[in-house]
Structure formats: C-alpha cells, structure tokens
Amino acid sequence: MHPIVEQVTAALEQRSMVRRTRYLQRLQEAAGRSSRQSLGCSNLAHALAAQPDDARLIMKQGGSPHIAIISSYNDLLSAHAPLRDYPERLKVALARAGATAQFAAGVPAMCDGITQGEAGMQLSLFSRDLIAQAAAIGLTHGIFDGALYLGVCDKILPGLLIGALHFGHLPAVFVPAGPMQSGLPNKEKAAIRQRYARGEVSREELLAAELAAYHQAGTCTFYGTANTNQLLMEVMGLHVPGSAFVHPFTPLRDALTDEAARRVASNSRQGERYLPVGQQIDARALINAVVALLASGGSTNHTLHLPAIARAAGYELNWADFAALSRVVPLLARVYPNGAADVNQFQAAGGPAWLFRELLDAGLLHDDVATVSGQGLRAYTREPWLQDDALAWRELPLQSPALDILRPAAEPFAEEGGLVLLEGNLGRAVAKTSAVDPAFWSIRAQARIFDSEAAVQAAYSAGELNGDLVLVVRFQGPQANGMPELHKLMPLLANLQQAGQRVALITDGRMSGASGQVLCVLHLTPEAAAGGTLARIEEGDWLVLDAQQGVLRVELDDQQLAARALSMASAPLEVGYGLAMFAGQRRLVGSAEQGASSLFEE
Structure with missing residues (x-):
C-alpha cells in the first residue's frame, strides 16, 4: 500500500474510534433481535396477507431469507425508468435461490437536470436525507433478512446508502440500470449552451441540442454525480462486479440484475456467508471511494455525500482526507467534463474495472475489503460477459485501447487527483x-x-x-x-x-x-x-x-x-414548490464538510 493511503486510513480509524464503536454496538444489538419469528401472529398476518401461497409458506417456516426491495423508480427520470420491471424480475431470481421478497418501499427521486436554475433545486440536497428516511420506513417493519436497493442518480443513491447503513445489520446489494446510448457529444452540447448564453442561437436550436443529448431511457452519459455514484458503488463492493455502465434492456443487464438477487440471498444470515452492510462499509471501503473519485475526476458533490455516508457508518471523514489523498492519487481518466469521452466510451476503454486494476497495482486501493461478490476488490477488475448465455467475468487487456480516455498509473493525465x-x-x-x-x-x-x-x-x-x-x-x-x-x-x-x-x-x-x-x-x-x-x-x-x-x-x-x-x-420562499415544508431541515442541517445532513447528532 502507498504510505499516504495507509496513513489517511489509519487516521480516519483513529479519529472515528468512539463513533464507530457505538455504531457497531448498535448494529450488533439490531442483529441480535430476531425478525419474523418475534412478531405477534396478527403482525405477521398483516405482512403475509398479500403474498402468494408458496411465499406465505416459506415465510412462515422462517428458514429462508426474505428480502426487501427498495426502489426509486419513476418514469420522470430517464435513469430510473428502466427500474420499472426490476422488482418482479428480482422476485423470480430470488425464488430460484430459495428466497422470498417484497417491495418494501418506494423512495422519492427528483431530477437535478429538470430543476436546474429553478426554485425546486432548493430541495435537491434535502431529498437525500428524505430518501434515507423513506428507505428506513420500509425496513422498519422488521421482517427482512437483507435488502436490494434500486437507484442511480445524484442524491438518490447516497440517500439509499445512508438509509441502508442505519439498518447496517442487514446485507445490502445495490442494483443499477445503466447509461443511455450516446447521443449528441457532451462538448457540442456545452458549446451550444454557451452560444445560447451569448444570444447566438435560438431557444429552438438549444432545445434540439438538449433533446439530442438526452434522448432515451438510461443515465445521462456525462460523468457527473449520477455516474460517479455508480463508480463508487463498484469500488465499495456494493454492486455485482461490472454492473455500473452496462446498458439497460440488454441480456447482460438482465443477467447482472438476476445475480444481484442471488448475491443478497447468499450474503444473508441464511446464506453462505453473512455480510452486514454496516460491517462491509469500513474505513478501507471509504478511503477506496475517495481514491476512485480522485483518480476518475468525479463529481465535487461527493465531498458532501461521502462524509455523510461515512457518518452514517460511524466515521468522521473530512476534506483534509480528500486533500491528502489527492496529492498522491494520479488522474487516470478523462471523461466529460474532464475530457471529450462519455461514460459509454469510458466503459468501452476498460471502464471502472481497468481503472481499479491500475490503482490496485499501484498500491492506492485496499484489496482486502469485503464485497458483495464474496471476494476482495480484485474481483472488480474483470468485465462481465455472457458465455453460452451464462454470466461470467473475463480479464481486460493489459494496455489501454484509448490512452486519451484511460491512462496507466505510470503515465497519468496528471500526477494529482485535482x-x-x-x-x-x-x-x-x-x-x-x-x-x-x-x-x-x-x-x-x-x-x-x-x-x-x-x-x-x-x-x-x-x-x-x-x-x-x-x-x-x-x-x-x-x-x-x-x-x-x-x-x-x-x-x-x-x-x-x-x-x-x-x-x-x-x-x-x-x-x-x-x-x-x-x-x-x-x-x-x-x-x-x-x-x-x-x-x-x-x-x-x-x-x-x-x-x-x-x-x-x-x-x-x-x-x-x-x-x-x-x-x-x-x-x-417561492410558492408552489413545497419549500416551506423543509424549514426543519434548514434549521437542523450540519455543515458542508460534515455532509450537509440533518440526520446526525454532532
């Protein structure tokens, strides 16, 4: 390991010892409580009332995992529209693994792209905490042995993870949907926006360009907060390996979604190994997230989200940690807005897997971390593919096929993360x-x-x-x-x-x-x-x-x-946006460096 990475990890652990110890004690207490077996008959009957007969029988017996599905699906957000049919698909895959599932909660999901420059944007960051609370409401029923979290975009995925960490005794697997196909190149879109600001193109021309860029279901193709989220879920081991940037509505995406169901069942207490997400997300996983953020040139929004996620897991991550790591982590990726490539081109060039392999080989990532794959982080350096219609993983080429998108650690775009x-x-x-x-x-x-x-x-x-x-x-x-x-x-x-x-x-x-x-x-x-x-x-x-x-x-x-x-x-406050209802969050919110959250005691 690089000595600075080791030092920052050790400092984070030392600084957080009291908070993390309290967190793990609460996690152990929660894990010690049985779930369905401790419910009264009337309570359990309410949970079983709408279930099919075979699922009722399995749940009453209590020996098989019962999984919560928490989803941010709506068809307003292109990135979340593909999630519509995921719950039923996941239930079928879980049944094949001997498990049952229920759709436990839907969480709100707003689009920053729609609300940019509008009063509604004032609710964007606060929606992260509301999403965490909404996830908690679904899990509070106390009948689940694990959870699948379906979400992609800016505040949605960090909110889901914060909610998951408040139920840290449960295993968690995050299930993405993937990016849309490439449309109008992002640099051309940005140039037209600048020309519109100068009065050189009409609103009709601007709208045509925007529609050519955002043109179908899937995540937007620039490397903003939504796609940075996906890369960070990979490096923290919360995805099935290679899930981040596979397109929606493809056989490979379906296979990865099915595998997510198998993984959460396997990681439950009734499965092959018990992996509570609160134990999985430790100091090493958090430092890995910061390193991957820096090496990929990811979104500045994660200087808010990662500290908030860390606090949910009992850690005190601060901006000095980011700065110390930035001085030793090289910039290895050029993806718009840090380059011309979009995330589809980044994926074709090797994507997160190639990036992680370079960082691991350079001693900049912790490999000895728990992941939902059942292996260390090295499992995330291979790409998924279908071999005779079965999901498999294969090694990537040793050399980058696109040195203008991905560079080796020995020849980075920049010596520091920026x-x-x-x-x-x-x-x-x-x-x-x-x-x-x-x-x-x-x-x-x-x-x-x-x-x-x-x-x-x-x-x-x-x-x-x-x-x-x-x-x-x-x-x-x-x-x-x-x-x-x-x-x-x-x-x-x-x-x-x-x-x-x-x-x-x-x-x-x-x-x-x-x-x-x-x-x-x-x-x-x-x-x-x-x-x-x-x-x-x-x-x-x-x-x-x-x-x-x-x-x-x-x-x-x-x-x-x-x-x-x-x-x-x-x-x-502008009327018509519900802003007045969030006065409590404005009063309670913490500082930006602590994640700008209203959920945590100081």
Missing part, C-alpha cells in the same frame, strides 16, 4: 481543478457580490460583468436555501473566460457534478447564513484564490473584518 482544499480567512472550501487549465488555478481580483443565481444572470445579460473578477454568490448554503446547484452560471463564466477575462467563482453553494473549465471554489464553510466571513465582504474587496497553494482569503485583517456588519440577505 481536488483541493482551500483555507484562509474566508473559511474552508473545495475546488476541482482536473477540468481547469492550470493557467486559471489562481486569481487575485475584486469581488462582484450576488445573493442569487438569477441576479448573476441578470448582470451578465446587462453586460455588467466586466474585467477580471471573482464572482461571489452567497446565501446558497444548506442553512440558507438548501444548497442548490448553480450550474447555469457555468456557460456565463466560460464565456467571460474565453473572452479574455480572468474569472473565478466562490460560493457556499454547489456546482453541478458536470461543471468544469472555470475555477469554482465551492461548499464554503462556515456559510454566509451561519455568520461566515462571506457575509462580511463587500463589493470591490480584493480576493485571492489559489488552488495550487490552497489559499482562500480576502485582503482584510481581522480587525477590519470584525468591524464589518454581517449581511443577512434572505429571499422569501
């Missing part, structure tokens, strides 16, 4: 540099201050964003308005940069996992609404952002800052 921690008198924040030209990694410029994404768009349209500038968009943190993504700012900033201005963004909000090109300093904590320094700076203050040196400061001394009044801007 995720940096910036600190200074403004607070702590993260930036992703892997998609940014190094010429733009630092800036000293005056602040242009806005309290909403819409205000920036209006200033851009009016031609008011002139000269070098640091765009400050504040009161976008979790306490202020739920921390919406500010993705619609990216075409504007890219246009300014291409026109010769030096520009950067600093915000206590988020950017889309598909953002790139411009230096964006994100997730600033303490946020403005919590009294952070961002609420004290004024138009024209000189700001210094340096991703190379990790510097984030305003050129004012402590006395000058203390003398400034706190700006406490607040906008009335």
